[in-house]
Amino acid sequence: MCGNEALAEAAILAGCDAYFGYPITPQNEIPAYMSRRMPEEGRVFVQSESELAAINMVFGASATGKRAMTTSSSPGISLMQEGISYLAGAELPAVVVNVMRGGPGLGNIAPSQGDYFQATRGGGHGDYRTIVFGPSSVQELVDCMALAFDLADEYRMTVVVLADGILGQMMEPIVLEKKPRRELPPKDWALTGAKGREQNIVRSLWLPEGALEKHNYKLKAKYEQVQKNEVICEQYEVDDAEIIVVAYGVAARIVRGAVTRAREEGIKAGWIRPVTLWPFPTEQISKAADELRIFLVVEMSCGQMVEDVKLAIAGKAPVVFYGRPGGGVPTVDEILERIKQLTIPRNVKCKAKNAKPKLKI
Amino acid sequence: MKTVFMRTPTLKDCPTHYCPGCGHGIAHRLIAETIDELGIRGRTIGIAPVGCAVLAYNYLDIDMVEVAHGRPPAVATGMKRTNPDKIIFSYQGDGDLAAIGTAEIIHAAHRGEQITVIFINNAVFGMTGGQMAPTTLLEQVTATTPRGRQTTSEGYPLQVSELLALLPGAIYVERCSLHNPTHVRKAKKAIKHAFELQVSGAQGLSLVEVLSPCPVYWRMTPVKAMEWIEKEMTKVFPLGRLKG
Ligand SMILES: Cc1ncc(C[n+]2csc(CCOP(=O)(O)OP(=O)(O)O)c2C)c(N)n1
Ligand code: SF4
Ligand SMILES: [Mg+2]
Numbered sequence: 001m002c003g004n005e006a007l008a009e010a011a012i013l014a015g016c017d018a019y020f021g022y023p024i025t026p027q028n029e030i031p032a033y034m035s036r037r038m039p040e041e042g043r044v045f046v047q048s049e050s051e052l053a054a055i056n057m058v059f060g061a062s063a064t065g066k067r068a069m070t071t072s073s074s075p076g077i078s079l080m081q082e083g084i085s086y087l088a089g090a091e092l093p094a095v096v097v098n099v100m101r102g103g104p105g106l107g108n109i110a111p112s113q114g115d116y117f118q119a120t121r122g123g124g125h126g127d128y129r130t131i132v133f134g135p136s137s138v139q140e141l142v143d144c145m146a147l148a149f150d151l152a153d154e155y156r157m158t159v160v161v162l163a164d165g166i167l168g169q170m171m172e173p174i175v176l177e178k179k180p181r182r183e184l185p186p187k188d189w190a191l192t193g194a195k196g197r198e199q200n201i202v203r204s205l206w207l208p209e210g211a212l213e214k215h216n217y218k219l220k221a222k223y224e225q226v227q228k229n230e231v232i233c234e235q236y237e238v239d240d241a242e243i244i245v246v247a248y249g250v251a252a253r254i255v256r257g258a259v260t261r262a263r264e265e266g267i268k269a270g271w272i273r274p275v276t277l278w279p280f281p282t283e284q285i286s287k288a289a290d291e292l293r294i295f296l297v298v299e300m301s302c303g304q305m306v307e308d309v310k311l312a313i314a315g316k317a318p319v320v321f322y323g324r325p326g327g328g329v330p331t332v333d334e335i336l337e338r339i340k341q342l343t344i345p346r347n348v349k350c351k352a353k354n355a356k357p358k359l360k361i
Numbered sequence: 362m363k364t365v366f367m368r369t370p371t372l373k374d375c376p377t378h379y380c381p382g383c384g385h386g387i388a389h390r391l392i393a394e395t396i397d398e399l400g401i402r403g404r405t406i407g408i409a410p411v412g413c414a415v416l417a418y419n420y421l422d423i424d425m426v427e428v429a430h431g432r433p434p435a436v437a438t439g440m441k442r443t444n445p446d447k448i449i450f451s452y453q454g455d456g457d458l459a460a461i462g463t464a465e466i467i468h469a470a471h472r473g474e475q476i477t478v479i480f481i482n483n484a485v486f487g488m489t490g491g492q493m494a495p496t497t498l499l500e501q502v503t504a505t506t507p508r509g510r511q512t513t514s515e516g517y518p519l520q521v522s523e524l525l526a527l528l529p530g531a532i533y534v535e536r537c538s539l540h541n542p543t544h545v546r547k548a549k550k551a552i553k554h555a556f557e558l559q560v561s562g563a564q565g566l567s568l569v570e571v572l573s574p575c576p577v578y579w580r581m582t583p584v585k586a587m588e589w590i591e592k593e594m595t596k597v598f599p600l601g602r603l604k605g
Contacts, residue, residue, distance in 0.1 A: 018443050199423055200425075
């Protein structure tokens with residue numbers, strides 16, 4: 001089972017009632033898998049005519065209180081932005097998986113992390129947020145599916161799972177199990193037919209003066225709750241580190257290898273790995289920057305998450321970026337070399353009293 | 362005193378935001394009557410379009426959703442597939458259905474979704490200020506065809522219902538009009554039939570196109586607008602059952 005199929009099965013275990021999607025590489029295993037498994041479970045699978053339609057089918061199913069998801073890759077996710085904005089406005093839960101590929105435009109079908117901005121900054125129009133996961137292993141991808149559906153229902157918002165072509169195609173041993181659901185609020189807003197009650201309306205239009213402003217503040221309060229309660233972040237050997245490498249997703253796996261090698265060579269290196277990209281682990285990174293150390297951000301892009309790291313550090317420490325876009329995957333050696341360039345070699349005596357690390361910013 | 366005519370319960374008792382002589386209000390009433398007569402209020406979900414009817418839920422006392430411009434048939438698909446026991450209908454203008462949402466309606470029909478579509482053809486984009494719609498007649502002056510619609514630059518009026526009637530997944534397609542009481546009654550019959558088909562579980566999409574006046578952007582009095590439908594619009598959009 002590859003990552004794509006594993007996440008599909010995890011969605012089924014998480015109680016996904018309906019899947020809607022339009023084929024695009026590198027995530028074609030998902031619709032193929034769902035087309036077989038969803039009917040077996042008596043659930044809904046529809047191959048839509050476009051991603052525009054797919055996200056609106058999700059919108060429809062979700063408005064009736066069902067758990068619905070769609071998956072795609074970068075160009076298709078661009079088409080879904082309209083729908084994601086409407087989902088945000090109407091406060092409907094949805095799960096969207098983006099198995100990222102290289103861009104802009106048709107780009108290529110190689111793995112990439114080029115959609116970080118689109119995912120974390122909203123992508124669609126208006127003042128809204130989506131929860132974004134950046135899993136780095138197939139197991140974590142699988143585990144975050146159940147959480148994604150729960151968070152979507154709890155906060156009535158879209159949860160984006162940001163994977164990439166490597167994760168989607170990768171085969172790893174995993175444990176697939178049904179997770180207990182969080183305690184979730186009843187969906188008394190859902191459209192079920194107004195039998196014996198007043199009508200329910202699901203809408204994103206707020207015309208009267210001040211009505212939208214009020215709605216925006218309501219959304220803001222909700223997003224602040226998410227920021228307060230739902231940050232997930234992993235750290236390794238941060239306490240004594242001279243250099244901290246920040247990375248997410250597949251890039252973080254490679255960073256882990258590089259940091260382990262650096263430690264073996266006596267370099268005090270550590271890493272921080274945001275698992276939720278929004279809410280971003282701003283506090284954790286800011287705290288780590290209270291000590292004087294260097295931050296190296298590694299991404300499979302020209303530099304996107306690095307902006308959030310800089311915002312978190314707010315000038316307290318130097319931040320250096322290393323990335324490879326367009327399907328390029330940084331190697332352990334490349335990252336290790338950057339780490340060495342940025343740290344004072346242990347075996348060389350400092351000549352100057354205030355020798356600073358060699359920085360190439 | 363005997364009551365011979367009254368507001369049907371599913372139509373709310375409230376002031377309207379539609380312009381005087383607008384057809385949307387009449388169409389709303391026909392839908393409300395149908396829902397009450399079929400006794401399906403408790404299991405009906407309506408989809409409002411982006412257009413003058415965006416606030417349809419202010420008039421129809423049923424569960425309703427308001428969705429992105431042109432996407433109602435996709436939203437309806439998501440609803441009906443996950444709730445086969447519910448009655449799902451979309452209410453769409455000619456900009457919504459025949460311009461920006463062409464792909465969604467064609468594919469919903471093509472898949473034979475068991476939904477009902479009420480398609481309000483008023484030959485303009487009402488909400489945004491009377492611009493040309495795909496259904497605008499030749500020589501018709503609109504905000505974006507100041508010299509009248511020309512085939513050379515704007516093409517011909519789009520007959521979407523005829524197109525949809527070709528698809529096996531569309532089981533019932535009829536074009537009606539609201540220009541006089543006789544035709545309003547015919548439109549009611551067609552709308553009711555379209556809903557009945559869905560209630561009976563018929564396998565496919567039912568659509569009723571309704572020629573509807575927009576006196577404001579046709580630059581006419583309400584009475585003249587009704588006459589224009591009969592004299593001009595029905596020539597391009599002939600009334601009658603196209604399928605089923
Ligand atoms: C994506 C998008 N593009 C454009 C608009 C602006 N817009 C709102 S309603 C409308 C056309 C409405 O015309 P129609 O569907 O015929 O409805 P009517 O008002 O005539 O009943 C347009 C272009 C929009 N809301 N969203
Ligand atoms: S602009 Fe036209 S369609 Fe819109 S409410 Fe007025 S008359 Fe009706
Ligand atoms: Mg119109």
